[in-house]
Amino acid sequence: MAKTNSSKKSSKEAGSAKHGGGPKPVYGKVRLPETDEGATVFCTDPLTIKSHYDIDYIHSYAEDSPFFRGLAEGKLRGSECPKCGYRFATPRAYCMECGAKTAWFDLPLTGRVHTWTTCYFGSEAFLKETPFNLALIEFDGVNTLFLSRLIGATEKDIRVGMPVKAKFRRLAQFKPTDVYFVPAEKP
Amino acid sequence: MRPVYMISGGITKFTKAEPQKSFRVMCKEAFDYAMHDCPKLTRERIDGSVLSYFSDHFTRQLMAGIMAVDMCGLVPKPSIRVEGGGSTGGLCFQEAWRHIASGWMDCVVAMGFETMSHVNTWKGNEFIALASDTNFDYPVGGFYSGYYAMMVVRHMHEFGTTVEQLAKVSVKNHKNALHNKWAQHHYDLTVEDVRRSPMVAYPLTMLDICTMSDGAAVAILASEEVAEKFCDNPVRVLGVGQGTDAMRLSDRPHGSVILLKHEDPSWYKNLKYPGVHSFRAGRAASKLAYEQSGIEDPREEIDFVELHDAYTSSEIQTYEDMGLCKYGDGGKFIEQGHPELSGRIPVNPSGGLIACGHPVGATGLMQAVFAFWQLQGAIAKHNDGNASFQVKQQRGIGRRKMRGAIHSHAGTGTYVTVSILESTR
Numbered sequence A: 001m002a003k004t005n006s007s008k009k010s011s012k013e014a015g016s017a018k019h020g021g022g023p024k025p026v027y028g029k030v031r032l033p034e035t036d037e038g039a040t041v042f043c044t045d046p047l048t049i050k051s052h053y054d055i056d057y058i059h060s061y062a063e064d065s066p067f068f069r070g071l072a073e074g075k076l077r078g079s080e081c082p083k084c085g086y087r088f089a090t091p092r093a094y095c096m097e098c099g100a101k102t103a104w105f106d107l108p109l110t111g112r113v114h115t116w117t118t119c120y121f122g123s124e125a126f127l128k129e130t131p132f133n134l135a136l137i138e139f140d141g142v143n144t145l146f147l148s149r150l151i152g153a154t155e156k157d158i159r160v161g162m163p164v165k166a167k168f169r170r171l172a173q174f175k176p177t178d179v180y181f182v183p184a185e186k187p
Numbered sequence B: 001m002r003p004v005y006m007i008s009g010g011i012t013k014f015t016k017a018e019p020q021k022s023f024r025v026m027c028k029e030a031f032d033y034a035m036h037d038c039p040k041l042t043r044e045r046i047d048g049s050v051l052s053y054f055s056d057h058f059t060r061q062l063m064a065g066i067m068a069v070d071m072c073g074l075v076p077k078p079s080i081r082v083e084g085g086g087s088t089g090g091l092c093f094q095e096a097w098r099h100i101a102s103g104w105m106d107c108v109v110a111m112g113f114e115t116m117s118h119v120n121t122w123k124g125n126e127f128i129a130l131a132s133d134t135n136f137d138y139p140v141g142g143f144y145s146g147y148y149a150m151m152v153v154r155h156m157h158e159f160g161t162t163v164e165q166l167a168k169v170s171v172k173n174h175k176n177a178l179h180n181k182w183a184q185h186h187y188d189l190t191v192e193d194v195r196r197s198p199m200v201a202y203p204l205t206m207l208d209i210c211t212m213s214d215g216a217a218v219a220i221l222a223s224e225e226v227a228e229k230f231c232d233n234p235v236r237v238l239g240v241g242q243g244t245d246a247m248r249l250s251d252r253p254h255g256s257v258i259l260l261k262h263e264d265p266s267w268y269k270n271l272k273y274p275g276v277h278s279f280r281a282g283r284a285a286s287k288l289a290y291e292q293s294g295i296e297d298p299r300e301e302i303d304f305v306e307l308h309d310a311y312t313s314s315e316i317q318t319y320e321d322m323g324l325c326k327y328g329d330g331g332k333f334i335e336q337g338h339p340e341l342s343g344r345i346p347v348n349p350s351g352g353l354i355a356c357g358h359p360v361g362a363t364g365l366m367q368a369v370f371a372f373w374q375l376q377g378a379i380a381k382h383n384d385g386n387a388s389f390q391v392k393q394q395r396g397i398g399r400r401k402m403r404g405a406i407h408s409h410a411g412t413g414t415y416v417t418v419s420i421l422e423s424t425r
Helices: A013-017 A062-072 A124-129 B023-036 B064-071 B088-101 B121-129 B144-159 B163-179 B191-196 B224-230 B280-293 B312-321 B330-335 B352-356 B360-376
Strands: A041-044 A047-049 A077-080 A103-106 A110-119 A132-138 A146-150 A163-168 A179-183 B004-011 B048-052 B079-082 B107-115 B199-201 B214-223 B235-244 B304-306 B403-409 B415-423
Touching (some): A062 A077, A110 A146, A110 B144, A110 B199, B004 B023, B004 B088, B004 B360, B023 B064, B023 B107, B023 B214, B048 B064, B048 B088, B048 B360, B064 B107, B079 B088, B088 B107, B088 B214, B088 B235, B088 B403, B088 B415, B121 B144, B144 B199, B144 B312, B144 B330, B163 B330, B163 B352, B214 B224, B214 B360, B235 B280, B235 B360, B280 B312, B280 B403, B304 B360, B312 B352, B360 B403, B360 B415
Parallel strands (some): A146 A179, B048 B079, B304 B403
Antiparallel strands (some): A077 A103, A110 A132, A110 A163, A132 A146, A163 A179, B004 B214, B107 B214, B235 B415, B403 B415
16 A cells, blocks of 8 residues: 655646545555565576466266266266167267267276376376376276276286276266276286 | 468577577478578568467467467457367468468468476376366376377277387487478488387387477468469469367267268278277368369379377378278288388378477478478478488379378367368479
């Protein structure tokens, strides 16, 4: 806040008259307060500073909500098309094949590795978790796949077709990682 | 629809980080390069522009497109932005094509850029991974290299593709770029070098993957009348095709192959398609582009391809999608040397994304510029007199004009564009 300086109650009062009954504007030593915020400078030529950006989203799972509630109950829910019978392991509100609204069904908790990888680097958000395995899981009688983490096996053990079973976090985080897969047999 | 021509192109040299220039100055430099290369064309004759950039997260400047447009003095003419992940540049090229083909405009600037150095590489990977389902895919470990790695692991399982075959793509593309002054990496590599570089996501190493970059590229398209009047050596855009597939890999069907004209259904009797081993969008785009161009067998009727090799694996998968070889033969195709500069059908003579870099919104237009220079026979002109990566017409001399294909590809094959360009000489 600018400090008022009564001794400078000077000649420019004519201007202030326009402002009616509010606080009178102050002339003279008016300045922004200084802060010690400064800048993080990476480079002076070209001048390059750190610019922070952070945001919390209000992320609604919307039509996918029952899936995430299901994980907390130890259930893996897929979508089944009542019209054409197509079964999606990763839920979707409408059938991609025929356009009908899908219904929920419980997936089996055992499946096989359809394909996989081990990530040694990752997005910044997941870098601290590396190395980790990603796998697309296939289920008997289901047309599509499900992306999950695979733990309890390394790059050397994992094979396409390997039987795996679902496990659930006891304390749900309401994320797709509330479910993960482990080898169903000793690697 | 009426004929469309490319009459000029310009690029900046792509680099990991270009802190000295903002995106609008990079666009202006690419635009000036193109205008300089087509000296009879004046800015007054340009009717509008199409802008291509992928992520507002990288720029942290909404409506960046208009800032590039005003820097180039292209206001108050019409302008529109297109976006479709990694294929943004290819989509931009085709949108500009539609501007001309429809008769709406006679001369349009397709301009693209990306400035990916404004965040660190791993934050950048996070931004890119936001181009995957944020309910089911991103939170599991969102990382595009991981997604492509899973696709190629399945390709290896289905077809016996090897990591050495992947590495050969990196060796080839880096070798092609050795004397391309516009390329970012000039590496003379061996298969062992590629395999020994740090593993990113099994089986892809650092040298199997392109570099996030800063850069801009411009392609100027025109009607026949404008092309004849202002350009001594225009290149015809013979046909365009585009395809799509489901965002989530998990949703991709396991059905039948979409056949190209030269293919026989007996080739794929037991293949479940596309699964996660192939890009159905790439096949759909190729099919449409070939149909519009009157191409019956791409193996005989295209002289080179600039394709989206963000990963060595996706180059191999794309040979198959584009019908340069059968599905399953992509690994053998590189092993037998067919896509080499001196091979049957050179692929990525420029060095591709692997050697030049991948500033997303500029990449598909960079391919158009390299293909344009190839078809003009002007590689030496734009490369300090060095024609090392100039493709000679492979076959059909006297029978038809030289042709090239450009192929732009987004996130695990969600959007793919294929455009066929033909020399007018």
